[in-house]
Amino acid sequence: xxxxxLTEAKLLMREPLALFWGLAFPMVLLAVMGLSSAxxxxxxxxxxxxxxxxxxxxxxxxxQGLPVQLASYREQRILRRLATTPAGPVRVIGAQLxxxxxxxxxxxxxxxxxxxxxxxxxxxxxxAGFAVAAxxxxxxMLGLGLLIxxxxxxxxxxxxxxxxxxxxxxYFAGLWTPQLSPTARHIGxxxxxxxxxxxxxDAMAGSWPHPVPxxxxxxxxxxxxxxxxxLFRWE
Amino acid sequence: MTAIEVERLRKQYGAKVAVDDVSFTxxxxxxxxxxxxxxxxxxxTVDCVAGLRAPDHGRIRVAGLDPRRDQRELRHLLGxxxxxxALPGKLTVAEAMRLYASFYxxxxxxxxLLDMLDLTEKRNSRYRGLSGGQKQRLSIALALIGRxxxxxxxxxxxxxxxxxxxxxxxxxxxxxxxxxxxMLVTHFMTEAxxxxxxxAILDRGRLAAIGTPxxxxxxxLEDTFVALTAGRR
Numbered sequence: 001x002x003x004x005x006l007t008e009a010k011l012l013m014r015e016p017l018a019l020f021w022g023l024a025f026p027m028v029l030l031a032v033m034g035l036s037s038a039x040x041x042x043x044x045x046x047x048x049x050x051x052x053x054x055x056x057x058x059x060x061x062x063x064q065g066l067p068v069q070l071a072s073y074r075e076q077r078i079l080r081r082l083a084t085t086p087a088g089p090v091r092v093i094g095a096q097l098x099x100x101x102x103x104x105x106x107x108x109x110x111x112x113x114x115x116x117x118x119x120x121x122x123x124x125x126x127x128a129g130f131a132v133a134a135x136x137x138x139x140x141m142l143g144l145g146l147l148i149x150x151x152x153x154x155x156x157x158x159x160x161x162x163x164x165x166x167x168x169x170x171y172f173a174g175l176w177t178p179q180l181s182p183t184a185r186h187i188g189x190x191x192x193x194x195x196x197x198x199x200x201x202d203a204m205a206g207s208w209p210h211p212v213p214x215x216x217x218x219x220x221x222x223x224x225x226x227x228x229x230x231l232f233r234w235e
Numbered sequence: 236m237t238a239i240e241v242e243r244l245r246k247q248y249g250a251k252v253a254v255d256d257v258s259f260t261x262x263x264x265x266x267x268x269x270x271x272x273x274x275x276x277x278x279x280t281v282d283c284v285a286g287l288r289a290p291d292h293g294r295i296r297v298a299g300l301d302p303r304r305d306q307r308e309l310r311h312l313l314g315x316x317x318x319x320x321a322l323p324g325k326l327t328v329a330e331a332m333r334l335y336a337s338f339y340x341x342x343x344x345x346x347x348l349l350d351m352l353d354l355t356e357k358r359n360s361r362y363r364g365l366s367g368g369q370k371q372r373l374s375i376a377l378a379l380i381g382r383x384x385x386x387x388x389x390x391x392x393x394x395x396x397x398x399x400x401x402x403x404x405x406x407x408x409x410x411x412x413x414x415x416x417x418m419l420v421t422h423f424m425t426e427a428x429x430x431x432x433x434x435a436i437l438d439r440g441r442l443a444a445i446g447t448p449x450x451x452x453x454x455x456l457e458d459t460f461v462a463l464t465a466g467r468r
Contacts, residue, residue: 003333003334007326011323015325076321080321081315084310085338085339086310086340
């Protein structure tokens with residue numbers, strides 16, 4: 001299992017496009033916001049965007065990267081080939097999840113560092129609460145990615161599903177308009193990334209995240225992965 | 236000692252019957268050929284023997300194990316080379332070998348295997364940069380890396396040039412001489428004649444003939460094959 005995970009990690013490192021969108025672009029986005037002198041509710045734009053950018057990272061790896069990778073493993077008969085070995089196909093999915101989660105958390109730490117060092121955004125004042133929210137945001141998006149991988153017949157359709165889902169997910173995270181209307185914000189609290197940004201923002205400001213968004217993220221993780229496990233098409 | 240036993244195997248997908256009442260046995264150390272046109276039921280038979288699919292009816296034993304119930308144990312004893320070899324394009328030959336070796340209890344020496352299959356100088360090449368013959372040889376190497384007692388080789392030489400095909404045949408002979416039982420799926424009659432101790436010809440899911448290539452040659456194996464499987468489709 002260790003070598004399998006290491007191998008998947010190496011393979012990810014050989015995908016420059018995935019690394020750009022998942023690792024470099026979020027930092028660039030934060031930097032662009034950081035260059036603006038505008039403020040919102042007394043916060044700098046960089047501080048406002050930090051949770052949004054962190055949500056973005058989990059979408060890139062969870063909803064866009066993971067399902068395409070797994071669907072292409074199925075399409076190229078890699079899962080089937082593994083099914084004839086003692087390792088079996090489930091472990092490669094486990095390895096993918098482990099690698100994705102690690103990279104998401106590393107990219108999140110990178111964004112926090114850029115925000116702190118480059119634009120004087122304070123580090124989360126409630127670190128434990130922040131860590132819980134960040135991990136749950138990542139698992140919710142990886143769960144959703146698994147569900148796409150389970151249902152999409154091809155890598156192409158998995159990619160299309162990921163792209164379609166990107167917009168509503170990130171809309172409620174506030175990517176285009178950080179200050180959503182009260183109605184939109186209310187709906188957003190019950191979408192995974194609306195909940196994620198809310199929870200991350202609370203923790204950054206210093207309070208433990210409200211239980212509702214954490215429950216939304218936990219429920220999304222659980223519901224998606226259980227459904228994915230039941231419906232996964234191996235061929 | 237019997238390596239593979241297939242007794243009255245039946246497999247259907249919806250209303251389509253892929254394999255119908257097929258029985259054969261493969262003795263230990265034998266090279267057994269499974270012949271048939273496309274869609275004759277070869278792949279479904281292989282899938283059931285390898286435990287990838289459950290038969291709808293019939294009994295299968297591989298090295299005395301039930302491929303579905305004893306899947307875990309069987310994976311260590313049975314090496315499978317699937318029709319289209321399947322690896323991530325950016326994985327190198329050496330990485331693939333090391334990874335697959337890590338799956339097994341007592342793997343073969345990867346360097347020796349690469350050497351035997353003439354892949355040593357390609358060890359740092361990525362899978363997608365390999366030629367058809369090199370990919371094929373790598374997939375054979377991966378099927379053998381767990382030092383299996385039984386190997387299934389599916390469409391082993393499809394897409395290979397004549398020289399590469401002959402090299403592969405020689406290699407298969409060598410593995411058999413090391414005591415590995417081989418089930419070879421092919422639609423090249425010369426390949427079956429050259430390698431197989433016995434062959435079974437499948438036609439539309441049913442067993443049309445079984446015997447040594449010499450027994451079935453009337454006057455050649457190919458004539459028999461065409462006579463048994465042509466037309467009516």
